[in-house]
Amino acid sequence: MNEPLVSVSGRLLSEPTCFDEVLNQGRAVNELRRRVQRKQHLPSIVLHGPKGVGKKTLARIYAEAARCEAPTEQGGRCDKCSTCKSFKGSGEPLGFVWANGAGEGLPRALRKLAQVGTFGERPLFVVVEAEKITDEGYDELLKAIEETQTTFVFVTDLEKSVRAAIRSRCVNYLVKPLSSSATRQFLCGELAPQRASAASQVLDVLVAHTRGIPGEMIRVVRLVQSSADHSLDAVRGELELDWPLELAGAWARILRTDIDGWDLPEPLRAVPVNEQLRRVRALLLYAINEGDVGVELKGRSVTDAALLHRDKEFAKLLIGELNAAAAERGVSSRQLGAHLTSFWCAYVPPQHAFDPPAVAPD
Numbered sequence: 001m002n003e004p005l006v007s008v009s010g011r012l013l014s015e016p017t018c019f020d021e022v023l024n025q026g027r028a029v030n031e032l033r034r035r036v037q038r039k040q041h042l043p044s045i046v047l048h049g050p051k052g053v054g055k056k057t058l059a060r061i062y063a064e065a066a067r068c069e070a071p072t073e074q075g076g077r078c079d080k081c082s083t084c085k086s087f088k089g090s091g092e093p094l095g096f097v098w099a100n101g102a103g104e105g106l107p108r109a110l111r112k113l114a115q116v117g118t119f120g121e122r123p124l125f126v127v128v129e130a131e132k133i134t135d136e137g138y139d140e141l142l143k144a145i146e147e148t149q150t151t152f153v154f155v156t157d158l159e160k161s162v163r164a165a166i167r168s169r170c171v172n173y174l175v176k177p178l179s180s181s182a183t184r185q186f187l188c189g190e191l192a193p194q195r196a197s198a199a200s201q202v203l204d205v206l207v208a209h210t211r212g213i214p215g216e217m218i219r220v221v222r223l224v225q226s227s228a229d230h231s232l233d234a235v236r237g238e239l240e241l242d243w244p245l246e247l248a249g250a251w252a253r254i255l256r257t258d259i260d261g262w263d264l265p266e267p268l269r270a271v272p273v274n275e276q277l278r279r280v281r282a283l284l285l286y287a288i289n290e291g292d293v294g295v296e297l298k299g300r301s302v303t304d305a306a307l308l309h310r311d312k313e314f315a316k317l318l319i320g321e322l323n324a325a326a327a328e329r330g331v332s333s334r335q336l337g338a339h340l341t342s343f344w345c346a347y348v349p350p351q352h353a354f355d356p357p358a359v360a361p362d
């Protein structure tokens with residue numbers, strides 16, 4: 001078990017520098033590449049998708065290729081022209097602005113754009129956290145989108161929070177996480193399992209934990225590679241996935257929260273309240289489904305990685321206590337399960353009564 005699980009290729013573990021190196025190839029990558037190849041950079045773009053999926057990386061790759069004077073056939077930057085060189089140097093390359101929607105940088109850059117009229121050929125504005133664009137400069141922004149030849153790339157985790165007037169003037173591209181099978185293939189290649197059975201369970205946990213988010217996949221590969229022990233327990237420890245065992249110790253008490261009120265067990269106190277609730281719900285679902293966690297949705301794992309491949313004793317304990325609680329209340333386990341599911345979906349712990357309601361698990 002202590003034999004190294006890893007064979008390091010190292011190849012993709014650094015930030016991608018061109019479209020071909022991006023892990024989650026898809027429509028967004030193809031369309032951006034095509035823009036570079038055709039030298040057509042209008043209309044402006046909204047890049048949206050889950051946190052960590054690589055939107056900013058993609059925006060940077062696109063910006064560099066779009067600004068390049070002689071991009072390669074694959075839509076990559078040439079690395080030789082003066083614009084490519086200016087990207088590598090210090091200071092801001094001419095005609096390129098990277099601003100945060102929430103900050104002062106965007107209105108300032110827009111005022112400058114309004115003064116000079118244009119930033120030269122193929123001017124490109126990347127606006128990250130586009131959902132936070134303030135009123136200051138907003139009108140100017142719309143004017144710039146409509147009246148100048150500037151390409152704006154708006155980057156956001158929250159597409160619907162970007163003002164509708166901006167979205168309607170842009171092409172919207174969703175940057176998707178990798179599918180479960182593509183995630184597994186990548187992790188498999190990077191971590192080349194030595195011992196089939198243990199390694200396959202470790203891979204299941206890693207796939208569920210990283211959810212096809214490239215940044216997370218690279219983080220766990222590095223983490224596992226730097227650790228000497230690649231057993232399932234060791235990997236769970238590294239990824240902080242031991243909470244089910246800690247919660248199981250307080251399970252009987254947690255099952256009575258609807259009667260006795262919130263009595264926060266010690267292991268739960270260290271995490272934010274949304275995460276506390278999510279963990280209780282995940283454990284409840286696990287007990288109700290009698291330890292069956294094989295859930296996939298649209299080719300992606302929606303299983304909680306921390307609950308994968310737990311042993312029979314763990315499942316028996318949770319199910320046993322659920323059954324005992326049901327017997328005590330004179331209802332069936334199914335009835336209690338349904339009751340507690342709706343209770344925990346709506347429940348807000350008293351010390352957080354004034355916080356916004358917790359979001360449902362995704």
Ligand SMILES: [Zn+2]
Nearest residue numbers: 068078081084
């Ligand atoms: Zn170039």
